[in-house]
Structure formats: C-alpha cells, structure tokens
Amino acid sequence: MKINDVILRTVTKAVVFIILTLGVYLFFAGHHAPGGGFIGGLVLASGIVLLYLAYDIETVHRGVPFNFKKVAAVGVLLATGTGIGSIFFDVPFLTQTGKYITLPILGKTSFSTVTLFEAGVALTVVGTVVTIILSISEEEEG
Amino acid sequence: MNNMIVFPLILPIMTAILLVFFRHNIILQRIVSIITMAVVTIISAVIVWAVPVHGILRLDFSGWQPPYGILFVADSFAALLVFTASLVTTIILLYATCTIGEKRERNFFYTFVLLMIAGVNGSFLTGDIFNLFVCFEVMLLASYVLITLGGERVQLRESIKYVLINVVASWLFLVALAYLYSTLGTLNMAHIALRVTEAGQGPLLTTVSLVFLAVFALKAGLLLFQWLPGSYSAPPPAVAALFAALLTKVGIYALFRTYTLMFTHDALPYRLIGIMAMLTIIAGCLGALSGRDVRTIAVYNVLIGVGFILLGLAIGTEVAFQGAIYYVLHDIIAKAFLFLCIGTMIYLTGETVIDQMSGLIRNYPVFGWLFFIVMCALAGIPPLSGFIGKVLIAQAAVAEGDFLLIAVGLASSIIVLYSLLRIFLSAFFGETIIPLGEEMPLPKTVIWPIIMLALLTIALGVGAQAIANYVVHAAEVLANPTQYIDAVLPEALKKGM
Numbered sequence: 331m332k333i334n335d336v337i338l339r340t341v342t343k344a345v346v347f348i349i350l351t352l353g354v355y356l357f358f359a360g361h362h363a364p365g366g367g368f369i370g371g372l373v374l375a376s377g378i379v380l381l382y383l384a385y386d387i388e389t390v391h392r393g394v395p396f397n398f399k400k401v402a403a404v405g406v407l408l409a410t411g412t413g414i415g416s417i418f419f420d421v422p423f424l425t426q427t428g429k430y431i432t433l434p435i436l437g438k439t440s441f442s443t444v445t446l447f448e449a450g451v452a453l454t455v456v457g458t459v460v461t462i463i464l465s466i467s468e469e470e471e472g
Numbered sequence: 473m474n475n476m477i478v479f480p481l482i483l484p485i486m487t488a489i490l491l492v493f494f495r496h497n498i499i500l501q502r503i504v505s506i507i508t509m510a511v512v513t514i515i516s517a518v519i520v521w522a523v524p525v526h527g528i529l530r531l532d533f534s535g536w537q538p539p540y541g542i543l544f545v546a547d548s549f550a551a552l553l554v555f556t557a558s559l560v561t562t563i564i565l566l567y568a569t570c571t572i573g574e575k576r577e578r579n580f581f582y583t584f585v586l587l588m589i590a591g592v593n594g595s596f597l598t599g600d601i602f603n604l605f606v607c608f609e610v611m612l613l614a615s616y617v618l619i620t621l622g623g624e625r626v627q628l629r630e631s632i633k634y635v636l637i638n639v640v641a642s643w644l645f646l647v648a649l650a651y652l653y654s655t656l657g658t659l660n661m662a663h664i665a666l667r668v669t670e671a672g673q674g675p676l677l678t679t680v681s682l683v684f685l686a687v688f689a690l691k692a693g694l695l696l697f698q699w700l701p702g703s704y705s706a707p708p709p710a711v712a713a714l715f716a717a718l719l720t721k722v723g724i725y726a727l728f729r730t731y732t733l734m735f736t737h738d739a740l741p742y743r744l745i746g747i748m749a750m751l752t753i754i755a756g757c758l759g760a761l762s763g764r765d766v767r768t769i770a771v772y773n774v775l776i777g778v779g780f781i782l783l784g785l786a787i788g789t790e791v792a793f794q795g796a797i798y799y800v801l802h803d804i805i806a807k808a809f810l811f812l813c814i815g816t817m818i819y820l821t822g823e824t825v826i827d828q829m830s831g832l833i834r835n836y837p838v839f840g841w842l843f844f845i846v847m848c849a850l851a852g853i854p855p856l857s858g859f860i861g862k863v864l865i866a867q868a869a870v871a872e873g874d875f876l877l878i879a880v881g882l883a884s885s886i887i888v889l890y891s892l893l894r895i896f897l898s899a900f901f902g903e904t905i906i907p908l909g910e911e912m913p914l915p916k917t918v919i920w921p922i923i924m925l926a927l928l929t930i931a932l933g934v935g936a937q938a939i940a941n942y943v944v945h946a947a948e949v950l951a952n953p954t955q956y957i958d959a960v961l962p963e964a965l966k967k968g969m
C-alpha cells in the first residue's frame with residue numbers, strides 16, 4: 331500500500347534537523363546541567379527513527395549507512411575504554427579528568443574525558459534504540 | 473594496584489563487544505574468548521592471593537569515597553568465587569567450541585557467555601547493593617539470550633517461564649531495594665550493615681530482609697525453584713553447565729552477603745533459611761529419585777547442592793561458613809562436571825532416558841570412569857572435593873545441636889549417590905547397545921574439558937589444605953562483618969560524623 335505522505339516527509343525534513351540539534355545540545359549541556367549522553371542519545375535516536383517512519387528503510391540506509399549494532403558496540407567500547415584509560419594513570423577505574431582551555435571564538439571551554447565517556451553512552455543508546463526499532467519492523471535482518 | 477579487582481568484570485565485557493565486530497570469524501572468536509577467560513582466571517588467582525596479604529581490597533570507582541560512590545570490594549569469599557567461576561567458565565568454553573554448533577557461534581554465543589560471566593563476577597565483587605542488582609541484570613539478560621539461542625521448540629517454551637519468573641524476581645528486588653533505601657538511606661552494603669547495627673534490627677528491617685530472602689531464594693533456587701528444572705534442561709549442554717555451575721551460586725552468594733553482613737541481628741531469617749534449605753533438599757531428592765531422564769536427575773542434584781550450601785548459612789558459625797565455602801567451590805566445579813558428562817552422554821547416544829542407554833563404559837572406558845568420579849565427588853566420598861565441605865558443615869551442626877538439619881543434609885548424600893548410581897549402572901554397565909568399533913568417536917575437545925574438571929575436583933579434595941588459608945580468611949570475614957565494614961568505610965563515618 332502506498333500512502334501519500336507528502337506532509338509527513340516535508341515536515342520531517344525540517345524537524346529532523348531540529349531534533350538532531352536538540353540532541354547534540356542536550357548531549358553537551360549534560361556536562362553541567364540536565365542532559366547528557368543517555369538523554370542526548372535518546373533524542374538523537376528519535377530523530378533517526380522519525381526518518382525511518384517517514385521514508386523507507388532503504389532510502390534512510392543510503393543516507394545513514396551505519397550498522398547500528400556496531401554503532402552500539404563502538405559506544406560501549408568507547409565508554410569502557412575511557413574507564414580503562416584511567417588505570418594507566420594509576421588512579422581508580424573510571425576516574426575522569428578535565429581542563430578549561432580558552433579558544434579563539436568559543437572563549438573559555440571545558441574539555442574533559444567525561445565527554446568521551448558520554449559520547450560512548452550516546453552511541454550505545456542510539457545504536458540500541460535504532461536496532462530495537464528495526465528488529466521490530468523487519469522480518470529478517472542482515 | 474586495587475584497579476586489579478575491576479578486571480574480572482571489564483575484560484569480559486570489552487572482549488564481548490570486540491567480538492561483535494568479528495561475527496563471522498569463528499576461529500578467532502573461540503581463541504579470543506578462551507584467552508580472555510584464562511587471563512581473567514589468572515588475575516583472579518592473584519586477587520585470591522592478595523587478599524589475605526594486603527587485607528580486603530577496595531576500589532572506589534572514579535575515586536568517589538564510600539558511601540557516596542559505587543565500589544568493588546574483594547574479600548576472600550568473593551575472590552575465591554570469582555576465581556572458581558572464571559576457571560570453570562574457561563573449561564566450559566573449551567567444551568563449547570566443539571559442541572555448541574556453528575549456528576549459535578555465529579549468533580554471538582561467545583559474546584553472551586562473556587557478558588554473563590561479567591555479570592556473575594560483578595555480582596560477586598560489588599560492594600553496593602544497587603550495583604548488585606545491575607550486575608544481576610547483566611547476568612540475567614545474557615542468560616535470557618543463551619537459553620533461547622538456537623530457537624528450538626523446547627528452549628522457547630522453557631525460556632518463557634525462565635524469563636517471566638526472573639523478571640518478576642527482579643521487580644521484587646527493586647521493591648526490596650526501595651524499602652531498604654527509604655528506611656536506611658544508603659545502598660552501600662557496609663554502610664547498610666553499620667546503620668542496621670546502629671538502628672537495631674526491628675521488625676521493619678527484618679521484614680525488608682525477608683523480601684530480599686524471597687528475591688534471592690528465587691534466584692538461587694532455594695525452595696522457590698519451580699522454574700529451574702525445566703529451564704536448566706532445555707539449553708545445549710555447555711550452556712546448561714554454565715547455568716548450573718554459576719547462576720544459582722550468585723543467588724547463594726547474595727544470600728550469604730545479606731545475612732552475614734547486613735541483617736545479622738535477628739535469628740528469624742536463619743531459621744527460615746534452615747527450613748527452606750531442608751525442604752529444598754527433600755524436594756530435590758524426590759525429584760532426583762523419580763526422574764527417568766538423565767537431565768532431570770542432574771537438575772534436581774543442583775537443588776540438593778543449593779540446599780546443602782545454605783545449611784551452612786542457617787547454622788551460621790565460622791566452621792559452618794568454612795564448610796559452606798568449600799562446598800560452594802566444590803559445587804561450581806562438580807555441577808559443571810556433571811552437566812558436561814550428562815550432555816556428552818546425550819550427544820553420544822542420542823537418548824535422554826536412562827533405560828535407553830546401556831554399556832557405555834565398554835565403548836568409552838575413560839568417559840565412564842569420569843562419570844564415576846563425578847558421582848563420588850557429588851556424594852562426598854573422600855578424597856574428592858565434596859567431602860571436606862560436608863564434614864565441616866556436619867561438625868558445625870553437631871556443635872550447635874542442629875541435628876535435624878544435618879540429618880537431612882547427610883541423608884541427601886545417600887540419595888545423590890543412589891540417583892547417580894542409577895545412571896551409572898543403567899547407562900554405563902550392562903550390555904552395550906553400540907557394537908564395539910562402531911561407536912561415534914569421542915573428540916578430544918569434548919573429553920579434555922571433562923578430564924580437567926575431574927582433575928579439579930581431585931585437586932580441591934586432596935589440596936583442601938592448600939587453600940585452607942583463604943577459606944579460613946573468608947569465613948572469618950563472614951563471621952565478623954566488622955572486618956568488612958572497617959575495610960570499606962572511612963573512619964569518620966564510623967564514629968557517627
């Protein structure tokens with residue numbers, strides 16, 4: 331059955347960018363304010379799921395050619411990797427560190443390893459959520 | 473230095489995830505997963521060695537001081553369990569490489585075994601009761617996959633029961649945690665123990681502790697075991713051996729931690745555990761006697777083991793703890809051993825009912841005598857591993873005057889012997905059903921892991937003295953929880969800050 335969903339597709343094109351931007355914003359906000367990898371990841375995943383709803387799987391897959399199971403795996407590796415990293419500096423497992431650096435345009439910016447950890451969390455959430463949705467929608471998966 | 477104690481959790485997780493990228497390279501998956509578990513075994517051996525030397529090891533994640541952060545605590549009890557569990561998993565993985573089948577291997581079998589062992593090790597090591605819940609969930613989610621992997625009809629039927637009962641139990645666990653947190657305001661186990669002591673263990677706290685008893689009894693198969701016989705006989709032998717060796721032990725460990733560290737001031741839970749353990753043993757004996765299927769007999773033997781270990785907790789003296797620790801180590805090895813033997817019998821004959829098998833010992837003499845060893849070990853015949861645990865628990869029971877407990881416990885040994893002897897006489901002796909020379913060859917990768925487990929039970933039995941130092945240390949900490957609390961909490965907190 332072919333549905334005429336011009337409105338959905340047009341709206342999606344604009345809204346997806348808003349959702350993704352919000353996701354990225356939440357991700358970085360999580361450093362000092364509500365937000366973070368898990369929430370940011372969920373919002374990012376919802377943007378991708380919206381794309382899957384509006385378009386078919388093949389079209390989206392051409393634009394976002396990731397195997398989302400592997401995205402989740404990379405996320406876990408990144409998160410556990412930052413935890414393991416602290417062992418090499420002889421501090422307790424999962425210890426994070428950070429520093430303020432003054433950049434030309436952004437001004438005083440905080441750089442910290444916890445951002446890498448959170449990035450791992452975000453990738454895991456995106457990968458897992460999209461994999462769940464795809465598994466439910468597909469008969470057989472490659 | 474203390475970072476060492478996170479490796480039994482983090483190494484399997486990282487390897488498990490790495491293996492996702494090598495889904496189709498099965499040889500690599502086999503090698504890497506076995507090497508990882510071997511490395512974890514070595515590291516945990518170092519931890520076992522280090523605890524009596526350096527005292528109880530503690531690792532505050534990210535450097536957050538207890539009781540605020542999550543932490544891992546390795547005392548001798550936890551370290552011994554981690555070591556034995558990792559060692560047995562390594563051996564079972566060796567067995568699995570040959571028997572599990574390529575279809576399962578391609579569908580992330582090794583990944584999920586590693587994730588499960590990460591959950592098991594995490595549960596043993598954690599010092600935070602909410603983290604215990606998380607590690608339980610890691611272990612259970614991986615076990616849900618392992619029990620259904622392959623998608624055979626019987627697996628799916630049993631997995632529904634297994635998943636449902638465990639989801640309900642996990643929910644109950646959360647409810648218990650909520651009660652605990654709302655009454656005590658802390659989740660750090662040592663801190664809980666301290667606050668229970670300070671506040672006095674009134675009826676409210678005892679009730680909370682009984683909710684935990686229900687949760688862990690479900691997970692350990694203590695009296696609430698109705699889900700266990702079906703779900704442990706459905707998956708392939710390597711997975712069943714992993715489950716039988718490890719999963720109930722985590723529940724048992726949690727019961728020990730709860731009732732030797734946190735809720736130690738009321739005798740009611742111990743009496744309850746004693747009654748539940750006796751009923752479990754009796755029910756297990758009835759099941760083992762009535763079964764005609766080798767898997768059923770083996771599964772009910774798991775229950776008898778669970779009951780026997782928890783007799784040690786019910787008696788609750790230091791000697792009883794020593795016995796229980798010896799017996800839990802023995803049980804991890806011997807149950808893996810038994811399930812691999814049973815699995816191999818089914819693999820060789822294609823039958824599951826004992827009357828349909830006969831004369832296997834003529835075709836496979838080595839395998840036949842291996843089964844004889846596991847039978848003796850489980851019955852507790854010296855010098856095999858089951859003996860020392862039974863003796864110590866019996867001594868403690870007699871010293872405390874708990875004659876009924878120990879009468880049931882020791883009578884169960886006879887039933888264990890009888891139930892396995894039935895298998896031995898019927899399936900291994902008698903006229904052989906397979907003509908000599910036409911039998912299916914027994915691959916080396918199948919027989920060697922079983923031989924290793926046999927050597928382990930002999931080593932644990934003969935070398936009981938060698939590990940006595942660690943077992944005594946472990947039992948001492950269980951009997952004197954202040955040692956654990958002192959190792960975990962900073963001084964200021966204990967003075968009531």
